Amino acid sequence: MTALPTPQQLWLSFFFSKKNNGAKRSEAILNWIAMSTFELKTHQVGKAYSNPHFFILNKGLNSGKPLSNPCPNCFVVTTSTEKEKNTLYHLSMMLQIGGFYAYYLKGSVIPFISIYDCRNTLKNSFISLINNEFQLQKHINMVSAISKKEAELQKVISKMADLKVSYIQSLFSKMQKEAI
Structure with missing residues (x-):
């Protein structure tokens, strides 16, 4: 008669069995790291947050754009x-600028991104880049x-536009004074 395995043996066999390949284990570990790094929820107006946080726009053509307010x-x-917040903020900005959130936009009048699609896009991008933190930071x-x-x-373009308006206004005001 054979003895039943202990709980410790069963637990260890999960990690060291031939059926469970290393890629699945490392993927599970990376998923756990990504999910323990951040939490994404729908913002409730008026709610204050104590942990480091930022906001992601979820409606309109700029869906996915990270916001400070x-x-x-x-x-x-x-x-x-704070380091994780800054990393995820900039990663979200790169995803939005690169058009990776746009793929998931739904709706014909006002497009929006679902929380599931936003979370998965951010999580999967974070997982793919976390293996090489130096490259991510670069x-x-x-x-x-x-x-x-x-x-x-x-800012320079804005100041040049202001300068152009001022020049035109002074030109016409000078012409009006000469006409009088």
């Missing part, structure tokens, strides 16, 4: 650390630098 149509992503830094330069150029 809440709006009525957004999800909230809460994390345990990509985030590059996108941040490009965004910062873009904002600077937008």
Whole structure:
């Protein structure tokens, strides 16, 4: 008669059995890491969050856009650390700019992304990039630098538009004074 395996032996056999290949184990571990890193929920207007957090727009053509301040149509992503928040914020920005959220937009009048699609897109992207954290940080830094330069150029363009309006206004006001 053979002895029944102990609970410890059963537990260890799960990890070391030939049926359970390493890819599935590592995928399960990465899924657990991604899900323990952040939580994505529908934002409730007026609710305050104590953990580091940011918001993701869920309606309109800009669905997936990360936001620092809440709006009525957004999800909230809460994390345990500020570093995780910044990583996920920039990852979400890259996904939105790259059009990866746009694939999941539903609706004909006002397109929206479901919480399930948003969560899975963010989670799967995080999992695929977390294996090489150095590369992820490099990509985030590059996108941040490009965004910062873009904002600077937008300010310059805005000032040039203001300058053009001022020039035209002063030109016509000078012409009106000469006509009088």
